Amino acid sequence: MTATELRVLATDAALDFIAEIRRDHPDILFHQSGGCCDGSSPMCYPADDYIVGDNDVKLGEIGGVPVYISASQFEVWKHTQLIIDVVPGRGGMFSLDNGRERRFLTRSRLFGGAEACPLAATATSAGA
Template identity: 80%
Template sequence: MDQPIDEPRVTATEPALQLIREIQKDYPDILFHQSAGCCDGSSPMCYPTTEYRVGETDVKLGEIGGVPVYISGSQFEVWKHTQLIIDVVPGRGGMFSLDNGREKRFLTRSRLFRQETS
């Protein structure tokens, strides 16, 4: 099942967009990278663009609130039929993520793309 043309690969809830704007007050240029499970689990990690190097095999899923979102190529292959929804829940962010210390953290929810029928 391919991505339907009218559905983005990544979206964000309003609370996630609010937290992005809050973080951008301190760090105007940021990006997200969907973690693959090492160290901080599988959280969406938020970094200053100057402090994270996007890998050659990383895939850009899209943008949320004007902020680019990437995922590793190998993880994309597993999740390519899935839309990622970046949300916010109470708690501590990932150790190196910019949401850490704000008493709320980003969380990835997902849903399968609808299968188009003819």
Template identity: 85%
Template sequence: MKATINDQPRVTATDSAIALIEEIRRDHPDILFHQSGGCCDGSSPMCYPAGDFVVADHDVKLGEIAGVPVYISATQFEAWKHTQLIIDVVPGRGGMFSLDNGREKRFLTRSRLFAAAT
């Protein structure tokens, strides 16, 4: 799996998301993201301390944002493989187990189809 499609990263982040990542890393220096597949917290990008989340053999690493790895399950990757994920921040409460919870802002995944090669 390539980390880019037509020289576009599979995952990127807004400035707001990068600022929240930096805020979280002051308390938890080693973190990772896993794109949730639905269940308890919808389809939010979940942010975990790296040592508290076991990346499964079937998880796919999409890339990194602000030096933080971003993973997605293989089945969800298959459905979204033509889509660039854009991690953003909106007001609200984060997922119950995500490190953005309690900060009155939460991560949100936006997406767009990859542009065709020119």
């Protein structure tokens, strides 16, 4: 995996939406939802309102905002690059995108070939 093959990235629309949300909430974070209903929705929270767990894995940052996923979900998605995008609709009930008539959505692509080999070594736990 090269430096350009990040675990998480964002579309231009998502970066613009992050900047909009940060005008109201300067310090935010994302946590990739593992719930049945919002499984493809990255939840956006004020950083001081969400406790990152010892078993959460930091995938990287988008627009200067950290993105986490639970260790169990990371195990399932460890060969996947997440691409945070924006679509019309309502965000999750407690997510900061709710009520803005747009919401974040996670798209993905599988790492392949030589990209997939070093992936396990690149993940970092929140507690690390």
